[in-house]
Amino acid sequence: MSETRADRELDHADSVAAEQRYVSMLYDKLDELRRYNSKRLAETLRETGGTPQARTERDISTKMHIDKLSQLSAVENGLCFGRLDLDSEERFHIGRLGLFDEENEYAPLLIDWRAPAARPFYLATAASRDGVIRRRHIRTTRRTVTDLEDEVLDLDSAEQGSHLGLAGEATLLAALDERRTGQMGDIVATIQAEQDNIIRSGMNGVLVVQGGPGTGKTAVALHRAAYLLYTYRQQLTKRGVLVVGPNKTFLRYIGQVLPSLGETGVLLSTVGELYPGVAATATETATAAELKGRTEMVSVLNNAVRDRQQVPRKYIEVTFDREPLHIDKSTCSQARTKARRARKPHNEARKIFRREMFSALALQVADRLGRDLLDQRDIDDIAAELRADSQVCEVLEQLWPEIEPTTLLDELLSSPERMKKAARRYFDESQRRAMLREPGSEWTPADAPLLDELAELLGEDDSEQQQAQLRQEREELAYAEGVLHIMEQDEEIMDPERLRVSDVLDADLLAERNRTNSELTAAERAAGDRTWTFGHVIVDEAQELSAMAWRVIMRRCPSRSMTVVGDIAQTGSAAGASSWHDVLGPYVARRWRLEELTVNYRTPSEIMSMATPLLAEMDVDLSVPTSVRSTGIEPSLVRTSEEEDTARTARLAAEELEAVDGGHVAVLCPPDRREEFGGEVSELIPRAAVGPRPEGLEAPVMVLSVDQAKGLEFDSVIVADPAGILEQSPRGINDIYVALTRTTTRLSVVHHGDLPAPLGPPES
Numbered sequence: 157m158s159e160t161r162a163d164r165e166l167d168h169a170d171s172v173a174a175e176q177r178y179v180s181m182l183y184d185k186l187d188e189l190r191r192y193n194s195k196r197l198a199e200t201l202r203e204t205g206g207t208p209q210a211r212t213e214r215d216i217s218t219k220m221h222i223d224k225l226s227q228l229s230a231v232e233n234g235l236c237f238g239r240l241d242l243d244s245e246e247r248f249h250i251g252r253l254g255l256f257d258e259e260n261e262y263a264p265l266l267i268d269w270r271a272p273a274a275r276p277f278y279l280a281t282a283a284s285r286d287g288v289i290r291r292r293h294i295r296t297t298r299r300t301v302t303d304l305e306d307e308v309l310d311l312d313s314a315e316q317g318s319h320l321g322l323a324g325e326a327t328l329l330a331a332l333d334e335r336r337t338g339q340m341g342d343i344v345a346t347i348q349a350e351q352d353n354i355i356r357s358g359m360n361g362v363l364v365v366q367g368g369p370g371t372g373k374t375a376v377a378l379h380r381a382a383y384l385l386y387t388y389r390q391q392l393t394k395r396g397v398l399v400v401g402p403n404k405t406f407l408r409y410i411g412q413v414l415p416s417l418g419e420t421g422v423l424l425s426t427v428g429e430l431y432p433g434v435a436a437t438a439t440e441t442a443t444a445a446e447l448k449g450r451t452e453m454v455s456v457l458n459n460a461v462r463d464r465q466q467v468p469r470k471y472i473e474v475t476f477d478r479e480p481l482h483i484d485k486s487t488c489s490q491a492r493t494k495a496r497r498a499r500k501p502h503n504e505a506r507k508i509f510r511r512e513m514f515s516a517l518a519l520q521v522a523d524r525l526g527r528d529l530l531d532q533r534d535i536d537d538i539a540a541e542l543r544a545d546s547q548v549c550e551v552l553e554q555l556w557p558e559i560e561p562t563t564l565l566d567e568l569l570s571s572p573e574r575m576k577k578a579a580r581r582y583f584d585e586s587q588r589r590a591m592l593r594e595p596g597s598e599w600t601p602a603d604a605p606l607l608d609e610l611a612e613l614l615g616e617d618d619s620e621q622q623q624a625q626l627r628q629e630r631e632e633l634a635y636a637e638g639v640l641h642i643m644e645q646d647e648e649i650m651d652p653e654r655l656r657v658s659d660v661l662d663a664d665l666l667a668e669r670n671r672t673n674s675e676l677t678a679a680e681r682a683a684g685d686r687t688w689t690f691g692h693v694i695v696d697e698a699q700e701l702s703a704m705a706w707r708v709i710m711r712r713c714p715s716r717s718m719t720v721v722g723d724i725a726q727t728g729s730a731a732g733a734s735s736w737h738d739v740l741g742p743y744v745a746r747r748w749r750l751e752e753l754t755v756n757y758r759t760p761s762e763i764m765s766m767a768t769p770l771l772a773e774m775d776v777d778l779s780v781p782t783s784v785r786s787t788g789i790e791p792s793l794v795r796t797s798e799e800e801d802t803a804r805t806a807r808l809a810a811e812e813l814e815a816v817d818g819g820h821v822a823v824l825c826p827p828d829r830r831e832e833f834g835g836e837v838s839e840l841i842p843r844a845a846v847g848p849r850p851e852g853l854e855a856p857v858m859v860l861s862v863d864q865a866k867g868l869e870f871d872s873v874i875v876a877d878p879a880g881i882l883e884q885s886p887r888g889i890n891d892i893y894v895a896l897t898r899t900t901t902r903l904s905v906v907h908h909g910d911l912p913a914p915l916g917p918p919e920s
């Protein structure tokens with residue numbers, strides 16, 4: 157007898173009910189663990205005194221319970237999302253962390269998605285089952301099971317399978333159709349096979365992940381960080397993992413993904429922030445940024461440092477011991493050669509220069525007094541007097557000053573003479589002029605790698621350490637506040653009657669305890685330390701980095717255990733990459749491996765049909781990713797007049813905001829018209845955010861230039877004045893390509909005059 161629809165619905169309801177029982181049991185287990193850790197933490201925090209060793213042990217156990225609690229609170233949503241039924245009649249539930257049954261020989265109740273046993277959940281196909289007969293996707297809202305999707309892996313399904321080989325297609329599409337929230341979410345429940353292979357690729361060496369827009373490169377990179385931390389925990393907790401992103405807005409956009417996977421020990425940073433103590437956020441011309449990003453700058457900076465190691469033309473006369481003393485060319489020249497030969501950074505070699513100078517000058521003074529009458533002790537005394545003499549010291553300071561990276565770079569970039577001396581072999585006059593600026597100007601992102609390079613050439617100094625210390629203290633405080641917050645949340649869930657943690661501890665006190673026990677995670681310590689080297693480095697939007705920025709990153713990762721993620725076709729900055737080989741060759745020759753992602757999860761096929769022809773215009777040999785979704789919504793072309801285009805765009809933004817019903821809209825326009833469009837849009841939609849402010853991600857509408865929207869996505873995108881974008885960008889077509897592919901659903905192009913050629917033929 158054939159199964160009726162009603163039968164199937166009944167079966168489905170039974171299955172949902174059975175899964176609900178299992179999932180509820182898992183949440184009970186989670187609560188039990190939270191209660192246990194919370195109690196243990198409260199106990200350790202209340203203990204005082206004891207031997208230093210007892211204190212250290214207590215601190216370690218405090219830290220352990222805190223980490224465990226934050227991990228347990230991170231997995232609250234979507235704790236369990238899958239089940240595997242195997243040929244062997246075994247059944248495993250898959251989720252965000254591992255849970256075990258202590259009373260039953262630690263049998264697994266829930267398998268961490270990163271464990272080898274969970275792998276078939278992502279990889280098994282009907283053609284290659286790996287012992288799996290059924291894969292079940294379990295959808296939940298809070299603690300309630302809302303739906304199930306079963307994939308029976310048999311030959312029938314192998315024949316009917318999705319043409320893109322997608323696993324859990326309905327669950328995947330449901331996830332992709334959700335409104336965007338302004339924050340990237342994790343994809344742990346719906347990782348696809350090609351993504352899983354990259355996530356679990358071995359840690360050593362450089363892995364390059366090339367993929368078109370929306371192929372999940374960022375998502376994959378972050379899940380890979382979580383996977384590596386799980387698999388190589390010992391190695392990586394010591395040195396930490398660094399994720400480098402293009403700007404602060406992007407970092408804020410991706411900031412919740414790792415915590416939602418229970419990982420907090422990862423440092424997210426821009427290249428600029430890797431130089432602690434300096435906010436490199438000012439803007440400058442694209443030309444200046446591009447020139448500063450070239451490798452020639454290494455020689456320029458080297459010259460600029462050597463230019464601070466002077467010898468007088470003849471001599472400089474000072475009065476010492478009421479007699480004239482000549483600080484002469486030959487003495488200085490010999491001391492300088494010795495100091496340079498030591499091959500130490502300038503500020504460290506300075507000590508050698510001074511030591512040589514004081515000894516030589518002491519001999520000069522001794523000669524004057526009659527050297528035969530003096531023994532070595534007398535000469536040492538003279539040298540000591542010279543060291544204490546302010547006039548002598550002042551001259552030596554002029555000849556070989558102690559100098560900080562910020563001072564040197566500021567003086568170099570604001571002095572045509574210094575620039576000429578250091579850069580004339582590499583940059584012509586107009587290029588040098590393009591880099592010049594007022595003394596004391598704010599730092600730009602392209603300055604940060606130069607400061608970092610200079611820090612290497614000059615050597616460490618105290619001020620940098622002090623800044624690092626300050627920053628660390630701030631972070632400790634923020635961390636402690638976070639801990640209290642987590643503990644309070646847990647208390648709220650479990651035991652409202654108990655003494656609140658904040659009644660016995662405050663954030664300052666907890667930060668103080670952390671400071672003394674120095675049990676910060678590697679990532680937290682690394683944030684304030686320029687010389688920190690990481691266990692693994694992940695670089696996102698890697699195509700945008702200049703040659704100088706790559707040098708900073710490579711210095712942070714001498715092991716070259718790296719994941720480099722990007723899309724050569726999306727390179728927007730003139731200093732960015734046009735081939736991975738050019739970028740990586742200088743550091744690892746050909747020893748890097750390439751993986752490609754081929755499926756576009758973000759941009760619907762209707763929009764890719766408009767974006768794809770642009771690839772042909774770029775000088776890149778890349779295939780177009782295939783869209784998973786089509787929405788039936790064609791891109792809309794809105795022709796307007798030059799005078800009207802801002803007002804029309806603003807009206808359209810308001811209409812789109814209604815259409816996306818609680819979703820997010822972006823207006824992407826040429827950089828120099830951002831304020832103009834921003835002003836008009838804000839008048840109509842006061843909550844709109846103009847420019848790349850991280851908190852702008854929460855606004856319903858953002859007005860951005862294309863480079864500021866890199867890596868982000870929106871429910872609706874309006875590309876305003878495409879001709880202006882093409883004209884103003886060093887890689888205009890790439891920018892239009894990026895702009896068109898930021899949308900998950902709706903796209904409009906507002907143009908005056910004919911639509912620029914790459915977007916289609918002129919309208920009749």
Ligand SMILES: Nc1ncnc2c1ncn2[C@@H]1O[C@H](COP(=O)(O)OP(=O)(O)OP(=O)(O)O)[C@@H](O)[C@H]1O
Nearest residue numbers: 343346347348369370371372373374375757758867
């Ligand atoms: N397996 C998946 N399951 C669910 N969503 C996914 C999956 N893979 C990617 N996505 C979603 O697709 C969108 C694009 O992902 P992501 O931003 O990582 O792509 P990208 O390759 O970095 O894009 P771009 O280079 O254009 O910035 C995101 O919303 C992401 O959550």
